Amino acid sequence: MKIRIAALFIVATALLLSATALSRSSVNYSELSLTCFGGKAKHTEAVSACTTLLNGNGANEANRNALFRFRGWAYHRDRQFDMAVADYTHALAVYPNDANSLLRRAFAYDALGDTQAAAADYDSALQIDPDSLFALYRKSGFDRRNGRAQAARRGLQTALKIDSGYGKAGYELLDLSYELNGFEGVEEFLKQAKDRWPDEDWVYFSQLLYDLKYTGNHDSALEAAHNLARLEPGKASDLYWPALVHLKIGDENKGIEYIKKIAVLQKGDVEKDKGTFFTRWYFSAIVWYLWRGEIEPLFCGYLFAFAGRPDLARPDIKTALQSFGYAGRKEILSGLFASAGVSVPWAAYAGSEDHLDQVVRVYVQRVAWDMSFFQLEKPVSESPDQ
Template identity: 45%
Template sequence: MHIRLAALIIVIATLLLSFNSPSKSAVNYSGLAASCLGNKGGMSHVVSSCNTLMKAEGITPKQRGKLLNARGWAYYCGRQYDKAISDYSGALALQPDDATSVLRRAMALDALGDSQAAQADYLKRLQLDPDGRNSLFYKAKFDLGQGNYSAAILGFEKVLDIDPGDSDAGSRLFIAHFGKDGVDGGDRFLRQAKMQWPDEPWVFDAQVRFDLKYTGDHESAMEAVTHLARLKPGIEYEGLIPALVHLKIGEEDEGIKYVRQYAARHLEHDLANMGLFNRWYRKSANWLVLGQDEEWLYRYLAYATLGRPDIAKTEIDSFLHKSGKNGRALVLKLIQEAGIPVTKEAVAGSVPHLDDAITQYLDHLAKTSGFRKYDPPEKG
């Protein structure tokens, strides 16, 4: 659920290691196929690979349809929905009953706002594969987006009949019930869900979200967190989510305690899964060059993504105080990696300009965090 936070930590850890990527060999036919069919290497590269493959001699209509589908997916991922629709239509002209092309064209039409055409394709996909998870899920997701809550509820329930642990369907089923009947509907659904699916984490995650966003029932939220820790033991539900709840309800000392526990366990886990040389190099780089261990990385990222950039700023300020010029260079690098502009004055060491860049960076982390789903709706 919170892969984004882990990914940010990996990026930072990578910056601490000064390894150069090995040079790559020349691209061959297998490489083109891997890029096109596997959607690897960025949209332009994928499209170029697909184009080259489509010019090959002896290509069959079925193979061309697969390549059009693959190129269409690259366009879709690159948000060039009109080109994606054109490719899917081309693939369907060759293979009219290709369920993948039908579904993906529906998604592209939906993204462009052509709801009527999208609905027709979603229904066609259901006809082609009436009991398939993707057929049911994406049609229900479309219905949810259209405000057709009753249809969405029926669709997501069918998905959960196939797989009760499908968290995407489960969380959206809760949203559909809330959309249909408001807070009372959300409450009724969660009570029923805990009886019907007592061992599914998505049920209790929905309860935490519901309590933090709408009811303010902190006791209920913490009870749900306890269930999550039981169902999915580990640093996320034993450390990060409890920290979130305590910080949201104003129990700052408890929240900080959980973040510290989380940071220590996450660092220990990462070091345990690293090679001996890399582990030694990484710890040495921090102690000798930066002046302290790495837990500050995990703490400030946790605070920022949990919606407390103010505490995260305190962590970075403390790090800068201890690490000096080398630490400032690392912090500036992290800020630039996130796409935040850094002024010449900040690079030169101006404290106000550096503070401004850090504030923008932490606000960016908070605003793009997956934890925002736990925030109460904005007023106004």
């Protein structure tokens, strides 16, 4: 609802500005408003558009508050933090109880290294809007960076009381539990989280990653995988999470078997009914022309990569690409590889084994999932003579 209201406000502001100013000038105020408020223009363009509108005479108090805020954010994105602070201060002069401006000014003060001013603005913003998940989350990060771990924990706990599905707060709280109490703190937090929030996927995703990266507890990881499938039922989900567990810490052959089953299901989804007989026949013919019936290895390779097994992904993807004709290979290399930022030479399109090997290697490393968002450090085992 807040997003919709914000969008309506942007549109309404653009209309108000254009309606009050078009009669006085040939300037396109609607275009300027979209540049200032739209969030897609370059920083300098947004600053210029907001400035032009602020210098006009048609903006009422609400519009001036918004123009200062949006120009402040454009300055912030351009790393002109002092200018951002000035604009947010101007916005607050119009509406002193504007929690958004206070929060954004806190970001700018923090970036400038003025932690005292930032802390004051964070506190003021939360006094005005104590249920703001975004403010609580950002304030907890600020507190944590500045050595106030307990305050950070309280903020994250408050966010989860307001919305137990706010996974970002959950993941941060898990890391903070480790920071405060080590792996015992992590395990206690996960145990309490499963009791308190049994239907939140971030809880079981945390447990799954914790087991895969640190404990190696196969049964616990499979239980987490089962719960993830329970919360998002479907054949692919039922197979993928157990596959991930087996590929990491279980029976590798079973994991490979699950991945192959998912690939068959995906192929079936691609080739399922498309309408009339002619449409189905035509679509099947195109698929065969492009990929020669060898699309399953491509699916397998991508799933292996996403499961963090590039060693298994590379041969399947390379085999698939070599079996495709030029048109099918070009479709995949342009649609998947190039869009992932991989530079694809002409020789790879032509089917050169060495060039395909290189682009596949780069692509797999780009998409491989390494579960790196956990900040925990694996404990070093002590030798018996220490």
